[in-house]
Amino acid sequence: MQRRFFAEPPEIAAPLLLGKILACRTPKGWLAGRIVEVEAYLGPHITETPDPAAHSFRGVTPRNAVMFGPPGYCYVYFIYGMYYCVNVTCEPEGKAGAILIRALEPVLGEEIMAANRGLASKASPEKLTGGPGRLCQAMGITRPEHNGLDFLDPESPLQMRSDNWSPGEIEISPRIGIRHAADLPLRFALADNCCVSRVRSS
DNA sequence: ACTCGGATTCTCT
């Protein structure tokens, strides 16, 4: 994929990211999945619709510094004491938009993913990569190893690729699991995909 | 230094 794809506001790039391929090089081999669910998080330069749910809301910190860097890079954060979640940075350098990858449909390395998740090798796709914490565990993505890496460097163990697959219907809805700005329609998912996380009824 | 709560998931019932 091209750098300029990500040098855009996250709410613009996020729906276009659906159907693209996320790949990770691990000690056991390459793993890959098709992106089927994402959420956009707006940078603090957006003043008309502030996004207090974004980690960049209060400005640069050591934790979120990657979000303020150039587009197409990997921001990984640790959550709830147990899980990692992976984002792609958006906007030109200096602005801090990001896209959270919430779900993948596995396309390569399902058995390794299952092993990484502690599941039987025949585990269903949604149990492998249906959810932001699950997909990081399945792909072996962690903050110490992958935060700050470039998705677009051909030598990078993290790759964002495009094949000629075109998505069908896209569903737009509020983001999941957040308290602030919970009404903004910034979640994008492929309709009728088994790996898309179900919307929790409060 | 201390406190609070979270861009989650699992295991029950």
Place this chain on the structure above:
DNA sequence: GAGAATCCGAGTA
């Protein structure tokens, strides 16, 4: 549908 597991970042003092 509820509760647990579990830790770090950020805010306050």
